[in-house]
Amino acid sequence: MIEMILSDRCTRCGLCAAVCPTNVFDLAADGTPSIARKDDCQTCFMCELYCKADALFVAPQCDHAVAVSADEARATAGQFRRESGWDEWAGDPRYANEHWRMDRVFARAREAG
Amino acid sequence: MGRLASQVRGIGMGNCSDRETLGADVLVIGGGIAGTWAATAAARTGARVILAEKGWCGTSGVAATAGPGHWWVPPDPALRAQAVARRHDAGLGLSDPGWMERVLDTTWRTLPTLSDHYAFPNDDAGVVQYRALRGPEYMKAMRTITQQAGVTILDHTPALGLLRHADGSIAGARLWRRRARRPLTIRAGAVVLAAGGCAFRSHLLGSANLTGDGLLMAAEAGASLSGMEFSAYYTVAPAHTSMTRSMSYVFATYSDASGREFATRPGQDGTRDLAAALLQGPVFCHLGRMPADIRDQLPRISPNVTLVFDRLGIDPYRDRFEVTLHGEGTVRGTGGVNVIDASCQTEVPGLFAAGDTATRELVAGAISGGGAQNSAWALSSGLWSGAGAAAFGRGRTHLATRPAELLGHVWLPNGKGLTRSAREVMAAVGREMHDYDRNLFRTAAKLHRSLDTLDGLWGDVRSGLHEAAEDPLRAREAAALVASGRWAWAAALARRESRGLHQREDLPWTDPAQASRRLVGGLDRVWARPQAVVGVAEAVA
Numbered sequence: 001m002i003e004m005i006l007s008d009r010c011t012r013c014g015l016c017a018a019v020c021p022t023n024v025f026d027l028a029a030d031g032t033p034s035i036a037r038k039d040d041c042q043t044c045f046m047c048e049l050y051c052k053a054d055a056l057f058v059a060p061q062c063d064h065a066v067a068v069s070a071d072e073a074r075a076t077a078g079q080f081r082r083e084s085g086w087d088e089w090a091g092d093p094r095y096a097n098e099h100w101r102m103d104r105v106f107a108r109a110r111e112a113g
Numbered sequence: 114m115g116r117l118a119s120q121v122r123g124i125g126m127g128n129c130s131d132r133e134t135l136g137a138d139v140l141v142i143g144g145g146i147a148g149t150w151a152a153t154a155a156a157r158t159g160a161r162v163i164l165a166e167k168g169w170c171g172t173s174g175v176a177a178t179a180g181p182g183h184w185w186v187p188p189d190p191a192l193r194a195q196a197v198a199r200r201h202d203a204g205l206g207l208s209d210p211g212w213m214e215r216v217l218d219t220t221w222r223t224l225p226t227l228s229d230h231y232a233f234p235n236d237d238a239g240v241v242q243y244r245a246l247r248g249p250e251y252m253k254a255m256r257t258i259t260q261q262a263g264v265t266i267l268d269h270t271p272a273l274g275l276l277r278h279a280d281g282s283i284a285g286a287r288l289w290r291r292r293a294r295r296p297l298t299i300r301a302g303a304v305v306l307a308a309g310g311c312a313f314r315s316h317l318l319g320s321a322n323l324t325g326d327g328l329l330m331a332a333e334a335g336a337s338l339s340g341m342e343f344s345a346y347y348t349v350a351p352a353h354t355s356m357t358r359s360m361s362y363v364f365a366t367y368s369d370a371s372g373r374e375f376a377t378r379p380g381q382d383g384t385r386d387l388a389a390a391l392l393q394g395p396v397f398c399h400l401g402r403m404p405a406d407i408r409d410q411l412p413r414i415s416p417n418v419t420l421v422f423d424r425l426g427i428d429p430y431r432d433r434f435e436v437t438l439h440g441e442g443t444v445r446g447t448g449g450v451n452v453i454d455a456s457c458q459t460e461v462p463g464l465f466a467a468g469d470t471a472t473r474e475l476v477a478g479a480i481s482g483g484g485a486q487n488s489a490w491a492l493s494s495g496l497w498s499g500a501g502a503a504a505f506g507r508g509r510t511h512l513a514t515r516p517a518e519l520l521g522h523v524w525l526p527n528g529k530g531l532t533r534s535a536r537e538v539m540a541a542v543g544r545e546m547h548d549y550d551r552n553l554f555r556t557a558a559k560l561h562r563s564l565d566t567l568d569g570l571w572g573d574v575r576s577g578l579h580e581a582a583e584d585p586l587r588a589r590e591a592a593a594l595v596a597s598g599r600w601a602w603a604a605a606l607a608r609r610e611s612r613g614l615h616q617r618e619d620l621p622w623t624d625p626a627q628a629s630r631r632l633v634g635g636l637d638r639v640w641a642r643p644q645a646v647v648g649v650a651e652a653v654a
Contacts (some may be wrong), residue, residue: 021168021177022321023269023291042321043355045417046172049249060421062316062355076424083416084249097234097250098413099180100242102360105407105414109363112402 001041002058003068005033006077009055016047016056038065045080052087054078131287131298136513137163137265138506140286140301141499142272142327144170146181146488147468148307149255150223150495151502155305156262160503163299164264165288167271167308167322167586170256174309175444175469177252178319179358180415181488182245183224184476186217193217200486204478205613206628207340209648212475215455216486219493230254248319270297271586274521275304275330275464283334283463284517289586296585300513302506303463305498306331306450310443310469311597313546314539316355317348317439324539324590325443325597327470331450332596333520336459336466337634339644340474341448341597342604343614345552346481347384348445349398352435356421361411361429364403368433370394381480381614387438388549397433440547445481446614447473448601451632456501457494463505465498467491474630479613522592523585526577534579535587538570542594546601555605556619564602570595575637600633607631607641 002024005016012031021044026036035041043062048054057073059066081087085095139155141148144166152164166173186196197213224243227233231254233241260266269292276284276298285300311325328338348357349365368374369390377383390396403411408430412419427434443449450459450466452475457465468491473482476490526532545566546552551559574592581588608631610624611617629643 018268019169019172021173021319023168040321042319043316044172044178044319045420046178046249050172060351060354060356060424063353076420079423080416080420083412083419084247095416096413097232097247098410099245099247099415100234100236101407101410101414102180102182102245105360106363108404108407112364112404 001038001043001062001065002035002047002056003066004057004070004073005035006055006057006070006073009053011053011055013053015050019050020047048077048080049084049086051081054081131296133295134298134300135163136510137161137299137301138510139163139303139305139499139502140165140299141305141307142286142330143167143307143309143468143470144256144266145174145252145307145309145468146176146255146491147470147495148305149252149259150492151305151307151467151499152259152264153262154496154499155503156264158500158503158507160507162264163267163301164259165267165270165272165286165299167269167326169268170259170266171252172249173322174252175317175319175323176488176491177248179248179484180245181248181251182485183220183492184217184485184489185220185244188218188221200476201478203480205480205623206478207474207630207646208478209475209646211648216476216489216493219496220489223492223496227254227258230257271589272308272326272330272521273523273585273589274519275334276300276517277334277520278512278515278517281462283461284512284515287519287521291586300517302509302512303465303502305465305467305502306470307467307495307498308470310446310449311594312444313440313442313594313598314543315440315442315547316350317441317444318355318357320444323442323444323469325593326589327466328443328450328600329589329593329596330521331459331461331464331466331470332634332636334461334464336461336464337451337632338448338600339451339472339630339632340446340604341443341600341633342608342631343474343479343481344443344446344448344546344601345614345616346381346441346445347388347438347553348441349387349436350439351421351425351427352437354421354425355439356418357439358415358418360415361400361403361418362398364400365398366402367436368397370397384438385553385616388553391438392549395435398436399431399433400429401431403430438549440552442546443597443601444469445483445487447477447479447482448604449473454501455497456504457498458501458505465502467494467498479615481614521589523581523588524575524577525581526579530576532577532579533573535581535584535591538573538578538591539594541570542567542598546598553616555615555617557606560602560606564599564606567595567599567602571599571637596636599639603639603641604631604633607633607643
């Protein structure tokens with residue numbers, strides 16, 4: 001579930017509140033997001049992917065809250081966006097989209113028996 | 114609109130009246146693969162189209178959060194015939210080759226048209242790879258394509274119920290602007306239901322919005338559903354996570370709490386093996402058999418999979434980590450709204466169904482279409498239903514001022530007696546539907562007992578749920594979940610044999626005389642009856 005908004009990184013763009021498919025965030029009048037309905041978070045990581053400021057941290061635990069420190073959040077916030085090759089990471093061969101390999105992975109597994 | 118206004122009061126919306134009313138030739142409900150293709154196809158005919166999405170068109174649904182492959186066969190007649198024949202055999206008599214051929218053809222011709230908005234990568238040999246797309250990028254591209262086609266997208270706007278003309282045709286829908294917390298009426302010449310399937314509130318990745326809303330709305334309009342008995346597909350994930358991306362688990366080694374390793378059979382039998390082990394206690398897994406080159410590629414194949422392991426501090430190749438199975442309900446099941454013609458129209462005039470809201474038995478039969486067939490179906494049925502809805506809906510704008518009946522009820526507590534909360538009901542449905550023993554090792558007794566529980570929950574819904582007045586969306590979701598569960602069990606009881614995903618311990622054989630579909634429907638009274646398999650050729654004729 002969403003556990004943290006890193007306020008020092010947040011640019012108040014409001015995109016997290018817009019793109020969240022389960023309407024977890026509220027925006028204050030100045031655009032500052034808050035986690036208003038944490039229980040509705042479906043742990044899909046979409047907010048992190050769309051956050052160009054890498055200001056959001058979704059813990060992988062989907063059925064209970066966990067304590068996360070700001071340092072822990074900072075360590076991997078932005079990893080999903082970077083490894084997806086979005087925004088400034090587009091075109092970086094280290095983060096190329098190799099999703100197409102999936103078929104061949106299944107084929108390899110069948111060969112290995 | 115007089116009648117509509119009175120109906121609005123009738124469902125207890127308090128003082129809110131639908132001051133906001135919009136009009137369109139076509140309303141598409143749902144903004145995943147099927148909905149975006151439907152809206153685009155309708156708009157490209159010149160129709161005025163509104164797409165309303167419960168969440169955000171681009172991130173909502175199971176495609177956006179995963180990586181939809183597509184059933185993908187080149188247009189070589191021999192290859193196509195072979196693929197269709199193989200899949201038809203696997204469908205155990207309930208699929209139709211005609212629909213499969215159409216899906217293969219439509220998918221093959223359509224995916225490359227995304228090239229302006231999706232960067233299709235080349236493989237190591239330099240060949241462009243169209244078949245499998247990353248979900249977030251695919252749905253981001255579809256949002257852009259839909260907008261460029263001239264479609265009006267309403268995000269965070271779930272539908273609460275359909276509107277019907279006196280002649281029985283569909284007149285639009287009543288919706289809910291959930292961020293502004295007010296209702297909205299859309300009068301439309303035709304409606305496409307593309308609201309996804311029903312995952313019964315499991316933790317399947319991206320499935321929280323998939324509460325069977327489209328199934329409920331269709332049934333309220335009098336449509337039937339088909340294939341609901343095949344709601345028994347489960348996907349493995351690290352325990353307490355939603356990460357149901359399953360590719361890596363082809364290299365899984367499973368063990369029990371004592372460390373004893375056990376084998377699982379291929380396919381759905383393997384799911385039953387895992388479920389049987391989970392019924393005994395915790396199950397653990399490691400991915401040590403994954404070859405080193407694939408380990409290296411994994412972040413570039415599925416970056417969200419490695420993200421979850423990294424954050425859990427798990428080295429999946431060395432550590433044993435606990436796993437679970439998440440139920441997929443009708444999502445990778447096959448059940449959904451029955452369609453009666455080649456444009457995916459339902460039995461209700463002006464109402465079309467696409468993607469996971471529609472039955473996938475046409476292409477998958479009694480087994481799961483998996484990601485590939487279901488994605489190809491979503492795309493294809495989206496395009497067909499969008500074009501069909503545009504042809505039906507255009508020229509019906511003069512009907513927009515006629516009275517229309519609201520079919521979707523939000524029952525309110527009457528102030529007497531105890532009421533339950535929507536959340537409580539939703540959780541209770543999930544427990545009924547995902548129980549491994551009941552769903553994967555079915556018997557008439559287990560199904561009857563659970564159906565009794567669900568009937569009781571339907572009574573709770575009808576008595577009005579706590580949140581109904583202030584949060585009609587939650588009340589509708591609870592109603593849709595309970596209704597979908599009752600249809601799934603009614604269909605499972607009506608199929609007195611084992612076939613594909615539907616495995617009855619008490620009737621463990623496949624009966625050739627039951628190679629027919631099980632239609633279900635009804636709300637207060639749920640009914641089920643068999644129907645012969647009708648192919649697309651007969652449907653068109």
